[in-house]
Amino acid sequence: MLSNVSPISRDVGLAQTRYSSPEDLSVRQSVAAYMREIAAMNESKFILPGYRELDRKRIMLRRQADRYETCGLEYAVIGCKDCKRSFLGPRRCESRICETCARKYSARIRQRQQQIVHSLQPTKRKRLAMLTLTKKSHPRYRPTSSDVRELFRNARKLINHFWPKRLGCGAFAVMEIGANWNLHIHVLLYGHYVPQSRISEYWNKLTGDSPVIDIRSIKKPGQAVNYLLKYITKPKKFNDPKETAHYVNLLLGVRRIHSYGIFYGQGLLPKTGCPCPLCGGKLQLQKFDPGPMMPETARFFAEVFKMEDSPGAIN
Numbered sequence: 341m342l343s344n345v346s347p348i349s350r351d352v353g354l355a356q357t358r359y360s361s362p363e364d365l366s367v368r369q370s371v372a373a374y375m376r377e378i379a380a381m382n383e384s385k386f387i388l389p390g391y392r393e394l395d396r397k398r399i400m401l402r403r404q405a406d407r408y409e410t411c412g413l414e415y416a417v418i419g420c421k422d423c424k425r426s427f428l429g430p431r432r433c434e435s436r437i438c439e440t441c442a443r444k445y446s447a448r449i450r451q452r453q454q455q456i457v458h459s460l461q462p463t464k465r466k467r468l469a470m471l472t473l474t475k476k477s478h479p480r481y482r483p484t485s486s487d488v489r490e491l492f493r494n495a496r497k498l499i500n501h502f503w504p505k506r507l508g509c510g511a512f513a514v515m516e517i518g519a520n521w522n523l524h525i526h527v528l529l530y531g532h533y534v535p536q537s538r539i540s541e542y543w544n545k546l547t548g549d550s551p552v553i554d555i556r557s558i559k560k561p562g563q564a565v566n567y568l569l570k571y572i573t574k575p576k577k578f579n580d581p582k583e584t585a586h587y588v589n590l591l592l593g594v595r596r597i598h599s600y601g602i603f604y605g606q607g608l609l610p611k612t613g614c615p616c617p618l619c620g621g622k623l624q625l626q627k628f629d630p631g632p633m634m635p636e637t638a639r640f641f642a643e644v645f646k647m648e649d650s651p652g653a654i655n
């Protein structure tokens with residue numbers, strides 16, 4: 341152990357005061373309560389086919405409820421195994437309905453996606469386009485996760501049918517839930533021209549009831565990425581916390597961005613697990629704690645990264 345590491349704690353204040361607001365908390369609590377209610381509703385006493393899947397989702401939903409409710413209320417304390425310093429950051433929920441976390445997520449993938457899209461030069465035969473696939477909604481029916489998965493399966497079939505990888509095409513797709521729970525898939529596409537009527541016909545065939553599609557080409561690649569990320573950065577807002585809870589349940593286990601063709605398998609997220617910002621050593625999660633007592637050597641991650649801009653400030 342280094343000699344300058346002492347066991348005396350310093351008062352860093354509560355994580356809550358630093359990272360969250362009280363209004364925020366009451367919304368989170370009511371949404372989380374409904375999430376737990378939905379989880380409880382799906383508790384099955386019968387061992388029927390499918391119960392395992394339901395059980396798994398129930399556990400996921402409860403876990404999400406706990407995390408969403410406590411996002412920003414605790415510090416994540418991370419220690420360096422080598423220099424023995426501690427770093428503090430907010431404990432985050434990574435939930436899609438959490439604005440802070442959604443913003444963070446899209447910032448992480450934006451850069452990579454910009455790179456990919458900018459590397460694609462429009463050619464005589466290929467261009468960038470935005471394609472919207474709409475699924476007809478039914479009154480008094482709220483779609484389930486399996487509907488969402490089926491919709492993405494159909495989108496994949498359509499994309500591979502018209503714009504397969506072997507022709508050098510690719511696509512990214514995200515989902516949007518509109519008013520009355522109707523589902524759209526927004527696709528950023530790199531490929532050749534196909535008449536709208538043909539796409540519509542094929543989409544209708546795949547879905548059985550939905551001929552509505554829209555396709556338009558994009559001039560500026562930057563716009564294309566913004567268009568796609570909009571649906572991830574800005575979580576859908578419901579006035580009713582119950583609806584928000586259903587929305588979370590709907591998206592459980594559904595990936596946020598799907599990629600196809602030449603984009604398939606291209607890592608969009610940078611690898612996590614960074615080294616110690618001060619010594620390059622190995623970091624390890626130590627605990628979550630609401631505060632205020634923290635190790636004396638603790639520094640805020642935010643502080644450290646700012647200090648890094650001015651070399652020599654750290655010793």
Ligand SMILES: [Zn+2]
Nearest residue numbers: 420423616619
């Ligand atoms: Zn270190």
Ligand SMILES: [Zn+2]
Nearest residue numbers: 411433438441
């Ligand atoms: Zn969060």
